[in-house]
Amino acid sequence: MSKNAILESVVEASKKNEIPRISPGDTVKVHVRVREGGKERLQLFEGIVLANKHGGIQQSITVRKISHGVGVERTFPLHSPMIAKIELIRKGKVRRAKLYYLREKVGKEARVEEAR
Amino acid sequence: MLPGILGRKIGMTHLFDEEGRLIPVTVIQAGPVYVTQVKTVESDGYDAVQVGFEECKSRRLTHPSAGHLKKAGVGPLKVLRELRGKINAAPGEKFTVEIFSVGDKVKVVGTSKGKGFAGAVKRHHFRGQHMTHGYMTHRRPLSSGATGPARVFKGSRRPGHMGDVKTTQPGARVVQIDAERNLILLSGSVPGAAGGLVQILKTGSK
Numbered sequence: 001m002s003k004n005a006i007l008e009s010v011v012e013a014s015k016k017n018e019i020p021r022i023s024p025g026d027t028v029k030v031h032v033r034v035r036e037g038g039k040e041r042l043q044l045f046e047g048i049v050l051a052n053k054h055g056g057i058q059q060s061i062t063v064r065k066i067s068h069g070v071g072v073e074r075t076f077p078l079h080s081p082m083i084a085k086i087e088l089i090r091k092g093k094v095r096r097a098k099l100y101y102l103r104e105k106v107g108k109e110a111r112v113e114e115a116r
Numbered sequence: 117m118l119p120g121i122l123g124r125k126i127g128m129t130h131l132f133d134e135e136g137r138l139i140p141v142t143v144i145q146a147g148p149v150y151v152t153q154v155k156t157v158e159s160d161g162y163d164a165v166q167v168g169f170e171e172c173k174s175r176r177l178t179h180p181s182a183g184h185l186k187k188a189g190v191g192p193l194k195v196l197r198e199l200r201g202k203i204n205a206a207p208g209e210k211f212t213v214e215i216f217s218v219g220d221k222v223k224v225v226g227t228s229k230g231k232g233f234a235g236a237v238k239r240h241h242f243r244g245q246h247m248t249h250g251y252m253t254h255r256r257p258l259s260s261g262a263t264g265p266a267r268v269f270k271g272s273r274r275p276g277h278m279g280d281v282k283t284t285q286p287g288a289r290v291v292q293i294d295a296e297r298n299l300i301l302l303s304g305s306v307p308g309a310a311g312g313l314v315q316i317l318k319t320g321s322k
Contacts, residue, residue, distance in 0.1 A: 003126045010143055014131045082136035
């Protein structure tokens with residue numbers, strides 16, 4: 001077994017196996033584990049995926065939502081144990097790999113068409 | 117129980133811990149090692165255990181080392197190293213990565229990567245001179261001392277060969293153990309290049 005194959009298998013073993021295929025433009029709901037005063041609860045974050053970055057254990061998605069009129073973006077490392085679950089709400093139809101242009105858009109223009 | 121084990125560095129990667137922090141780890145293929153000789157104060161003047169690592173073909177051994185290993189009752193081994201201290205072990209005994217447990221503090225002894233003939237800036241962290249503003253010297257060591265003694269003192273920091281020396285790096289922690297494949301994962305870096313021989317030694321308390 002080559003050195004790279006060993007490294008690969010070590011990382012592979014610590015990856016999560018039930019992660020849905022997420023692509024930019026999708027609407028997702030991320031369940032985040034939050035620890036407050038020794039207690040643990042789940043926090044939800046729902047929004048449009050702007051970017052899907054890296055591969056392997058570093059894979060992360062950037063999710064954008066409008067909260068009380070303010071744009072909020074969070075980047076989630078998908079294989080982190082702090083991410084309890086990721087739900088795919090809606091597939092989006094987009095022509096870019098990175099949807100950073102959505103930051104400049106407001107209202108109707110900031111929508112993403114649903115893929116069928 | 118041995119205070120340490122021998123291994124070969126495989127390389128680095130990173131893993132999440134249970135708190136969600138991404139920690140850098142070095143993967144080392146360590147052991148199994150076999151005790152080849154037990155040295156004592158009475159017979160050798162000091163206490164130590166000699167261990168052998170990495171099986172090889174018997175025709176690769178010299179006759180003296182083949183005889184030495186035969187005396188210990190172990191197969192042909194490529195590498196022999198000593199672990200100092202009074203250790204309860206008998207010749208022929210086999211030890212694997214299971215002598216460690218997750219969370220153990222360890223230090224790693226290896227041979228650092230050779231840098232060749234390095235200048236004083238790289239080798240001793242001299243500041244060097246300005247890169248711009250008309251300076252004609254950039255990375256020279258400049259003055260080597262006063263004119264008074266009319267010589268350079270021995271031990272002055274000067275350019276020369278750097279790296280490829282025995283290096284001990286303390287402060288690593290055992291992150292994961294894979295006894296089936298003889299793998300041990302340590303937090304952080306380890307001296308030397310991938311494929312290099314390293315000694316993993318237990319240190320102090322947890």
